[in-house]
Amino acid sequence: MTGPLTLAINGAHPRTVDVPDDERLLDTLRWRLGMKGTKEGCRTGDCGACTVLVDGETTLSCLTLSREVDGSKVTTIEGxxxxxxxxxxxxxxxxxxxxxxxxxxxxxxxxxxxxxxxxxxxxxxxxxxxxxxxxxxxxxxxxxxxxxxxxxxxxxx
Amino acid sequence: MPFTLEQPTTVEEALRRLADPTGGPAVAIAGGTDLLLDLDEGRVSAGRVVSLRRLPWNRLQWQGDSLVVGSTLPFARLGADPAVRARLPGLVDAVDAVGSLALRHRATLGGNLGRAAPASDVVPILLALGATVRLVGIGGHRDVPVGRFVRSSRQTDLAPGELIESISIPSAPVSAYVWQRVRPANDVSQVGVAVARSDSPSGWHVALGGVLPAPTRVVEAEALLARRRPNDAEVELAAQAAAQRATFVTDKRATESYRRRLVSTLVRRAVARALRTEVGG
CATH class of the missing domain: 1.10.150.120 ([2Fe-2S]-binding domain)
Incomplete structure (x- = not known):
């Protein structure tokens, strides 16, 4: 299953993309949106390389399902x-x-x-x-x- | 295995979706910091994941002298609450011990209980504080003491189709949780020791984590801490009793004998820490 995901990234106007239900925010940012500044280290929540801000809170994007943060503001290293x-x-x-x-x-x-x-x-x-x-x-x-x-x-x- | 994500906004809908036989087995997810890894590696297989994050459980409230924590409240919010810090310092010690700050923005008390990891930092303090878990199912609510809810490693009293709604925790201004591990933020504790002093009925509760088959209270140690402010000799006897009583495992994190020595030291530190806020004696 896929579904719409709307994110306001780095102060830009909210943008909607279609993503699989089980996609992680890390993969949406890096591979779907081409924002390679956020790094994949361990992919198990141990290393912090994938840290982004979701509505201002430090968040491990490798342990976050993109569709669960639908409607959020995201700040990455690019912004x-x-x-x-x-x-x-x-x-x-x-x-x-x-x-x-x-x-x-x-x-x-x-x-x-x-x-x-x-x-x-x-x-x-x-x-x-x-x-x-x-x-x-x-x-x-x-x-x-x-x-x-x-x-x-x-x-x- | 790929899964579909369902995000109900009411408890009734969440229970209905969990019980729905069409579409294959479903699993409930709260913060997901543990479960997502198990889904990735195939230790849990489910074609449907039902998120609890949009249910009205992301809150805490006081009912008389007890704190009621919604099961999906992130640890970071619990640890930052001034009233919780004053009235349940041992709970805050344990919550602050879980992972890193970014992880605590997502990980939840309900999720930690539901996963019932033997090295959980949270289960020991909930045992020492005498917490009760409120479950909800199609048939209604039931309340289960934490000691009966966590049965064994990764085994709980949760019935199929049931969810953890909240956890009720009597306040205990004299309480503490101390732990030992190799690295603070990205490892689990070798052992953890929780202590809490209750006024009614009066007495100390002592619980250990990182022991087999699940975190447990040690009544032998509790009996030896009889007084409100036990002296050094009494604490020492209780520490030894706790170390002798528990069943420890040898694994990559520590040997059985090292864990036993740790427990004895940590019981002494935990009692001292719990009493730190009290002046005089």
Whole structure:
């Protein structure tokens, strides 16, 4: 079975596509809509590479049935710089060179943007890092990522 | 195996669709963080998946001194609620221990109970708190204590065609859940220990997770924690009793003997953590 799916992605006007009932949001984004910025890592909810925001909440797109989020607003890495908080996070990752191979980076940037929005600008580094526990960097480049988290906290509002 | 997705908006419709024999076997899905993996890998086969996410169960409310949690409320909403944090700190410890924040935006209390994983972080605290599961079926409602609902590993009291509607949890400001695992966010606990102190009837409840065949209360340890503020020697005896009582498994996450040592340590930590909010003695 397939059915209509309407999503407003990255601030664009809602768009409707026909998707199979069992399709994951990750696959809709990557293969149906050609938005390859969202990465597939483990496909089991362990690595966080596929993190997107659904109605503002950090969401593992590999564990989300697309048709269950019909009507939602979705933010992916392609649109993160249009969000002032997302732009700040992205700039901090750039400034700290907080990436090695880069595969986990979209997930980290989207997740940190969502966690900052959820916990508020006063959230401590420890609370932000706790919110990133589900994002893995297989290059183990965590120290630079940690510096980026601290830089975001210290950035002017 | 591909499946069709049905998204009913009323409980009556959901029950009818689950029972509908046409179209093959159906399975109910809440957050889907566990079930989708089982569907992908063929451990569960169903041609129809009935989503509960549009039912009016995505909420929490207080009824007197008990918290009633709708079965499809995501863990993140439960953990962030100020009243829940104050009145059920042990429940919040357990909820915050599940996966990562992104996972907790989808995973639900009802789903965790229904899947009845032996290493569930949530079942032990529900046992210690004396929670009751409310089920709904074509024939009406029934209320089942968590200890009878979770029968064994992956086995529950849920009858075919029944759904978990809500979970009722008596408040316990003195409660805690502590756990040990290799990695915090993307692994399950080797063992977990839940404790809660009740005022009526007065006494401590102690429950263990990661033990066979399912999370269980340890009444031997509870008896040794008789007083409202047990001293170090009493806690030590209870910790040893809990470690001796349980049946542990050896698997890739830990050996039997390591789990036994962990339980003893975690009982001590859990009691101390539960009492942390109380001043004096």
């Amino acid at each position: 993160i710089a249009d969000d002032p908080e997302g732009r700040k996070v992205q700039a901090a990752f750039e400034a700290e060179e907080a990436l090695q191979c880069g595969y986990c980076t979209p997930g980290f940037i989207v997740a940190l943007t969502g966690v900052r929005r959820e916990l508020g600008p006063e959230a401590s580094t420890a609370a932000l890092v706790d919110g990133l526990q589900g994002n893995l960097c297989r290059c183990t480049g965590y120290l630079a990522i940690l510096r980026a988290v601290e830089r975001v906290r210290e950035a002017p509002r």
